[in-house]
Amino acid sequence: MAVQKPFRPRIPAGLAYALHAVLATNRFYRWLAAYVERRPRLYRWFTAGERAAKERLFGCRMCGQCALPATGYACPMTCPKQLRNGPCGGVSADGSCEVDRTLRCVWLTAWDRAESAARGSDLDLLQRPVDNRQWSRSSWVNYWQGRDETIAVAYSGADPHPPMRTAPAPADRAPADRHRAER
Amino acid sequence: MSPDGGLRAALASDRFVVTAEVGPPRDADPDVIARKAAALRGWVDAANVTDNQGANVRMSSLAGSVLxxxxxxxxxxxxxxxxxxxxxxxxxxxxxxxxxxxxxLLLTGDHPALGDHPDAKPVFDLDGVQLVWTARTLREEGTLLSGKPLATRPSWLIGTVENPFAPPAALRARRLAKKVAAGAEFVQTQYVFDVDAFARWVARLRDEGVTDRCAVIAGVGPIRSLRMMAFLTGQVPGVHVPAELERRLRGVPAHLVEEEGLAVCVETIQRLAGIPGVRGVHLMAFGRDDEVPDIVRRAGIRPDRAPTLTPAALQEGRQ
Structure with missing residues (x-):
């Protein structure tokens, strides 16, 4: 496994937010996701298409639980530490990544892009751990079926310590769960 | 302080807290930890045991902590x-x-690429925020991440780290606020060489009410040589030495740099003690743990300890 390299998105943040609006969950997409997921060959083609598009635009690693809408569309999985909750303390004063000083920290890119769209507060969300069973699966299919609803949670004065666990855990509804040995 | 006092008791009182750092050895010798402990005992409220610091293999932090x-x-x-x-x-x-x-003290950790096993697999299954959150889940909800219950819950104090000087500056206070939401009760910071920038960061924390829920312990340490300054700025991720301090250390004759660096460290501690919301200092003496009592004494932050331990008594304790 090669070390991830911070990736600079190839489309501006504004366009990415606009694309998200086009792809936002509705009844049709929900139906489409369920339809695709029931057909393994179609699911493979669909996922390959998603991979091709998102890899090219965002350096997507296919974690299957897309964080892009909350990170100014800069992919945190291209951080060498795959941090989901913001930049580490090793960012140099010039903004470069501690692992590769020739590259800009992906979280700095995320911060600038989110701020430019007045979405900086997205970075305050507490991002829950990645479900590692979802790698190589379609995040669009997961998103349209509502499985991403619990990947992040906001804290507030009224709820200063949101629970880490969700009930039922989003993963328990995911199809990969069929293979879980321990019940 | 005996372990019966310790960090929790110190933070519960309203005095200025001192912590230090103990790097475990690269071998199986338990006496190394005992020797370092002897130098610190009575002068600090607690000491961190680092976890393979800088991604270099050492005795485990768990074993070191028990020792x-x-x-x-x-x-x-x-x-x-x-x-x-x-x-x-x-x-x-x-x-x-x-x-x-x-x-x-829960943190993301340096990348293996920076350590003595750059060929190792980087894990990072969780990030630092999620690890803090996990600890809080174990302690407060009494369950594992799987939901399975713990009959006996842990009761440790949960700490984390933050680097107030790493960009983006505007995000750094909010990032700590997020860790506090996840469950951090104290934070130790990266080396503070730029006290003004640090004070601005703490002011933002105060404004957001973070200092009421999380004890801020500022990282400090003496720069002993120009070589060390170059190392700190060039090799250690996230350390920032302001130009003004660099000029000051370069301005003294070579044989006086160490003394000047120590003086800067003592002044820094005294200035930090005057910032509302700063609960203490975390002394990182770069392997010279024997210097910690001297720095604490000169900074005058532990008047309760100053007269009781003489260098001779320290020497005795070390044997």
Missing amino acids: LRQAGVDAVMQLTCRDRNRIALQSDLIGAAALGVRNV
Whole structure:
């Protein structure tokens, strides 16, 4: 496994937010996701298409639980530490990544892009751990079926310590769960 | 301070807290920890035991923490996400509680590419925020991340780290606020060489009410040589030495740099003690743990300790 390299998105943040609006969950997409997921060959083609598009635009690693809408569309999985909750303390004063000083920290890119769209507060969300069973699966299919609803949670004065666990855990509804040995 | 006092008691009181750092040895010699503990005992409220610092293999922080506690110093066990997945992290957190470790410091950790095994697999199954959140889940909800219950819950104090000087500056206070939401009760910072920038960061924390819920302990350490300054700025991720300080250290004759660096460290501590919201200092003496008592004494932050331990008594304690 090669070390991830911070990736600079190839489309501006504004366009990415606009694309998200086009792809936002509705009844049709929900139906489409369920339809695709029931057909393994179609699911493979669909996922390959998603991979091709998102890899090219965002350096997507296919974690299957897309964080892009909350990170100014800069992919945190291209951080060498795959941090989901913001930049580490090793960012140099010039903004470069501690692992590769020739590259800009992906979280700095995320911060600038989110701020430019007045979405900086997205970075305050507490991002829950990645479900590692979802790698190589379609995040669009997961998103349209509502499985991403619990990947992040906001804290507030009224709820200063949101629970880490969700009930039922989003993963328990995911199809990969069929293979879980321990019940 | 005996372990019976320790960090929790110190933070519960309103005095200025002092913590230090103990780097475990690269071998199986338990006496190294005992010797370092002897130098610190009575001068610090607790000492961190680093977790393979800089991604270089050392004795485990869990073993080091137990040895440190046996030697009479309250241990803060550091635990990073670099080398363990969520199963191993929870296991070590539970194990630490069972062995009497009363404070944990949870962090993401340096990337293996920077250490002595750059060929190692970087794990980072969780990030630092999620690890803090995990610890809080174990302690407050009494469950694993899987939901399985813990009959006996751990009771350690949960700490974390933050670097107030790394960009983006505007995000750094909010990032700590997020870690506090996840469960951090104290934070130790990266080296503070730029006190004004640090004070601005603490002011933002105060404004957001973070300092009421999380004790801020500022990282400090003496720069002993120009070589060390070059190392700190060039090799250690996230350390920032302001130009003004660089000029000051370059402005003295070579044989006086060490003394000047020490003086800067003492002044820094005194200035930090005057910033509302700063609860203490974390002294990182770069392997020279024997310097810690001297710095503490000169800074005058532990008047309760100053007269009782003479260098001779320290020498005795070391044997």
